[in-house]
Amino acid sequence: MTEQKSTGEAKDWNPYVAGIALGCVLLTSFVITGKGLGASGAVNRVVGTALHAMSPTWAEDNKLIGSFFVPGVSPLDSWIVYLAVGVLLGGALAVVTGRRFRFETVHGPRVGSATRLVLAFIGGALSGVAAQVARGCTSGQALTGGAQLALGSWVFMFAVFGAAYGLAWFLRKQWI
Amino acid sequence: MEGPLVLSPSMGHGAEVVAALLCGAGFGFVLERAGFGRADNLASVFYGRDFRVLRVMFTAIVTAMLGLYGLDLVGFMPIGNIGIIPTYLVPQLIGGLLLGAGFIVGGYCPGTSLVAVVSGKLDALLFVAGVFVGSLAFTIAYDPFAAWHQSGGWGPVLLHEYFKVHSGVMVLLVALFAVGAFWVTARIEAALRRGRSVS
Structure with a gap:
């Protein structure tokens, strides 16, 4: 393609x-850190940090992110955040060494860039909610839990593929 | 904790940071070179045209699984020593369905979108912005859902425990499932290619 x-x-x-x-890479991460890989967790911590900056009391009382805030430790000083920074650096290294950088909006032949950008934002928002509900995304659930043979992570993986295949026909103009 | 590994409890904070950065960098590098920095590469798996996503993902899962259960077998790193993802069945099912919807609508998942941003993809930048907004919305609206979201946890249940078989049997079944998926999807690709060249 x-x-x-x-x-x-x-x-x-x-x-x-x-x-x-x-x-x-995943196995190395398990052996060295005892944890797998992840991506969405870093976003949650950045969001939590921003909310805490606006209203510390509200953020500390919030049942989802309250545990991020420990006196004397930044909520960004966390394994998952360093991992995501690493993803950006490793991705950039692959792009630079492979001369693969190109400014573009990726879309199929039957939609314009504007439609594609709107759909990308909506899809991102769905994924942001999804990763919070499931406690992880394709990395933290499907890859990490999949390799561990964690029951719930396999349910998650089949649900991801099931929903995407189920909706593919409706989104076909965006892609093919 | 028993056994000599995991290493992290014996590491200082600085070493943990370096380890996380390096693991992340390896992850990002491979995702990018796998072709996952392009939404059209990713989405084509859902139209049967290129099952690259499935091949990379299942190969990665089987590779890491064989490593994990191999290390467990020889007693080098018992599987209980790592953080097993806990099962919350309904949230994982609903979250998975939503993430699948986000994938086909947006063209990425959170990890691949980060890699796509650094390779210059504007659509990925919008996707990442969306992820922040979605995460923010859920956090703000969380408290009424907290009881539902945090109840019904089964703990760290593994497939072979649930199905009451030996872990070796489950490892073999998952590996066979992956190989079967590789075989079937290659035939689907070939059939669709033939269909397109005829029409």
Whole structure:
């Protein structure tokens, strides 16, 4: 699907090679930190920190984020936040070394950029709620819990694929 | 905690930060090179055209699973030593359905959207903005849902415990499921390619 132009940009890895590499990163994380991978948790902490800046008492009483706030420790001084910063750095390293940076709005042939950007925002908002409800996203639930064989994470993974396939027909103009 | 690993309890805060940064960097690097920084690459799995997402994900899960249960088997790192994701069945089901909807509507999931942002994708930037708004909305509206969200936890239940089989049997079944999925999806891709070239 990815058309390579003659800019010397690196091609996508073979998916099985990429999968083995990703599995090794995940396993290394388990062995070294006792935890898997994640992404959405960092967003929750940034949001919590911002809310705390506006109203400390409200944030500390909130049943979802109250536990973020320990005297003397920033809520951003957390494993999940450093992990997300690492994702940005590692992604940037892959982009730079592979000459894969390009400003663009990715969409299918039958929609314009404006529609795509609106849908991207709506989809992001759905995912932000979803990751809070499920206590994790594709990384923190499906990958991490999937490899552990955690029951609820497998339910989560099938639900993700089920909903996306179920809705694919309605969104087809965006993608194909 | 028994056994020599996990390493983190013996590490200082600085070492933990470095470990998290490095694990994250490895994660981000692989996601980007896997092609997950482009929404069209990701979405094509839902139209049967390119099952790259499924291949990468299932291969990663099987690789890490074999490592985890291998280390458990030899006693190097018992599976109970790591933080097992607890099961909250209904929230995970509903959250999964919502995340799937977010994926097909928005084209990314939270992790892949971060990688797509650093590769210059404007749509990913909007997606990330959406994730912040969704997370914020849920946090603000949380208290009435707190009782529901925090009840009904089953704790860290593993598949083989639930189905009452030996962990080795479950590991084998999951590996076979992945291989079966690779075989079926390759045939679907081939059939759709033939169909498109005829029409």
